[in-house]
Amino acid sequence: MVKAYKKITKYLKDHPNYNAFVHMFAGIAVGIMMTYPFVGEHPVRWAIAFLAAATLGHIIPLFTK
Numbered sequence: 001m002v003k004a005y006k007k008i009t010k011y012l013k014d015h016p017n018y019n020a021f022v023h024m025f026a027g028i029a030v031g032i033m034m035t036y037p038f039v040g041e042h043p044v045r046w047a048i049a050f051l052a053a054a055t056l057g058h059i060i061p062l063f064t065k
Contacts, residue, residue, distance in 0.1 A: 004062055011061035022057030025050045 012019040029050035036043035 008058060008061045011064065012058075018057075022054055025057065026054035029054065 012022075029047045032043050032047040032050065036047075
């Protein structure tokens with residue numbers, strides 16, 4: 001577990017644009033959940049989709065060299 005955390009942290013530190021992109025998705029998801037009446041139809045679905053993209057973005061560095 002610690003090894004995986006260190007690998008993800010190192011990858012995100014070495015790739016700042018990728019890091020910003022992944023965390024932007026997480027921020028959009030939080031923003032949708034906070035302002036759900038203004039989003040339109042199915043805000044929870046949109047928020048879950050963005051959170052899934054952010055989570056996958058954090059897992060992908062585990063499979064890179």
